[in-house]
Amino acid sequence: MGRVRVLTLDPWGPMVTPRFVIGVLESPFAVGVLTVMGNWYTKKELAKRIAIFYSASYAASMFSGYLQAGIYKGMDGHLGLAG
Structure with a gap:
């Protein structure tokens, strides 16, 4: 879905520039x-x-989704914010 969003953005520079910088720094x-x-x-x-x-590295990739889901669920309603 993110790739489709990049292709449909009118000014795609704000989306591509941070990804390029992150790639250069972590490569x-x-x-x-x-x-x-x-x-x-x-x-x-x-x-x-x-x-x-x-x-x-592979184990971190496998469990990062569960970690994100737990954080997302735990933060729901925190400080009166949804999600």
């Missing part, structure tokens, strides 16, 4: 983490640490 994160781990751990430890890093 070197994984490379940086892997570089630091490669310099820090021995070859024997490195495979396990990289597996933990990627598994944690």
Whole structure:
């Protein structure tokens, strides 16, 4: 739905610019983490640490929706605001 919204916006710059900036700022994160781990751990430890890093990333993606739903439900009616 978000992609359709981007395509139908008349001035699409306000929608594309923040996404571009976020992408530029977060794109070197994984490379940086892997570089630091490669310099820090021995070859024997490195495979396990990289597996933990990627598994944690996927687990965070799986549970973030539940976290958002819990926050949304808990905030409903807070300070007299709906949602």
